[in-house]
Structure formats: C-alpha cells, structure tokens
Amino acid sequence: MMERAAARMPHALPAVHARGPHRVPVRAIDRRARAVLLCGRIEEAPFMRLTSFSDYALRLLIYAARHPDRLVTIEGAALAYDISRSHLTKVANVLTRAGFLNSVRGRSGGLELGRDPAALRLGEVLRVTEPDMAAAECFGPEEIRDPNRPGALDAAIRDALAAFLQVMDRRTLADLLADEQE
Template sequence: MRLTSFTDYGLRMLMRMASAPERAFSTADLAEEFDLSRHHLSKIMQRLSRAGIVETRRGGGGGATLAQPASELRLGRVIAVLEQDQPIVECFGSGPHSCTIDRQCGLKARLRAAERAFLTDLDRSTLADIALSEPRNAA
C-alpha cells in the first residue's frame, strides 16, 4: 500500500507535535521545519482538527496542539483520517468508474480485507511510539 504525500506530511506534523505536547505549533513553523508548503499543511491541519486529532487556536500564542495524549492516538485511525477519500484502487472511489469486471471481481473483497488488516496492524502503535525525540534544528 502506498500512502499519499498528504498522509506523509500529516504524520510528520503529528510526530513533531507529539515531541512537545505542551507547545502550540503554527503551520508556518512546521512548513519551515519540513520545507513544505504552508498552504498544503493548512489543509492537513484542518482535516486533523475536524477529526478531533488536533485542536487549533487563532491569534497570538495560537497554533495547534494534540487534542489528546499521543499515547491515545492510534496510527491506524490517524492514517484512515488522512487517507479518507483516497481509495486504494479506482473502483473503490465514490465517483463514476467503468470497471468491466465489477460483477465478477474477486479482488475487491481481498483488497478491502488487506486494507483493514493494514490499518488494524498500525492501530497496535500510537503516535507516542513514533514521536520525534527532539527538534531537528536543536543545537
């Protein structure tokens, strides 16, 4: 299974946030640290916020913090949130598709089972298990 860059960047952001849970992180700071688009990270932060994974505050001293301890955030759930609307194969998508073997396909059920197994296995780990130990820019 290949994860999207959206998920990759979201996991990086969460790993950083888990390394200093008392600190509020701005998307600008995270974008600079990881050399990524601030606009792209803002979209990721919005999705994480809507899912209740992070809490955001605007204004001075604002930013994003984890909505719960990193030890309670299961990786499978986080990845499912970040990968939503990204089907493993085209025929799993919600839009129109033209699969000529759809009624005979034995692959679909196996792929769905594999995807569930993948996320279930990741749920054995938490964000705390993969948190960054210290900021990359630390001296």
C-alpha cells in the first residue's frame, strides 16, 4: 500500500525499511519538505498513527497486567513481544515515572502495575507517551505549519484529536485484557 501511495506522489522519496512502519529518510529532506511529503495525501491515511514508543508502552502495561502475581522483567517482555530490550527500558522508565508501573530494584526485582487496570485509562498513557501528539505532522510544531492554511482547518484537526483522546479515555487497561479473553 505504501508503494502505491508513493507512486502517486512523484515528490516522495523511497521508504526506508526498518523495524516498524515504513519511514521517509529524515536526513534526506528538511522539516518543511518532510511535512509536505507526509501530509500531501492525508485522505489516504485510514487510521491514526501512534509512535512505536506508545505501542510498546501499551504492550508493556498489558504484559504486566497479565502477570499480577509476580514481578515482570524487561527481558521477559522484550522476548514476548520481540522488542528491543534497550528501547523497552526507556519505555519502562517513562511509565515508572508516570506511576503506571512500579519498579522493584535488586536481584529479584522487576516491574509491576502501579495502578489497578480498571483505573488506568489509555488516554492517560498516550498523553504521557505522545506529549507532542499531532494528527498529522503538518499540524504539529509551529515551525512546520503552513501560514497560508486556514485557521478553521487547524481547529478541525484539534477537534478530531480531542475526539480520539476522548475515545481512548473511555477505554482502560482492563478493557484490553477483557477483549483478549473473549
């Protein structure tokens, strides 16, 4: 699908194959050109994209919630989900600082949920793991915004993002676990 979209966008650079979604090589173009490239065909994006950091954060929380009777390790979660241990360590640090996980140090240490899964709202997690969340990169930081774009469009995008977060606020970690069991 990405190749077909790139074929219709003659200004697109070839995608870089890496772990995770296809990405445009950042070093090859400046931020404004990258924003135009990424936002040139917004209507073709059928879903909201989150970073792998948020994806890994939700997976680590699910992993900890699946094992309430013991401490889990970063190594165990990394193996279970085939995720880089070093990347998962960064995720665990953020989740621990936010109080979503508790960290127990020492030889028999590990991680455990810091809150009841029924009280842990997904929107809260995303606000911590995606602090500069934008529906599309061209609607993100001020330095890449198009000054000719109507303010009403910015307002519509902000409303859509707020609606997305409202939906995520209605779902909890317990909901994700219940969905797995059905």
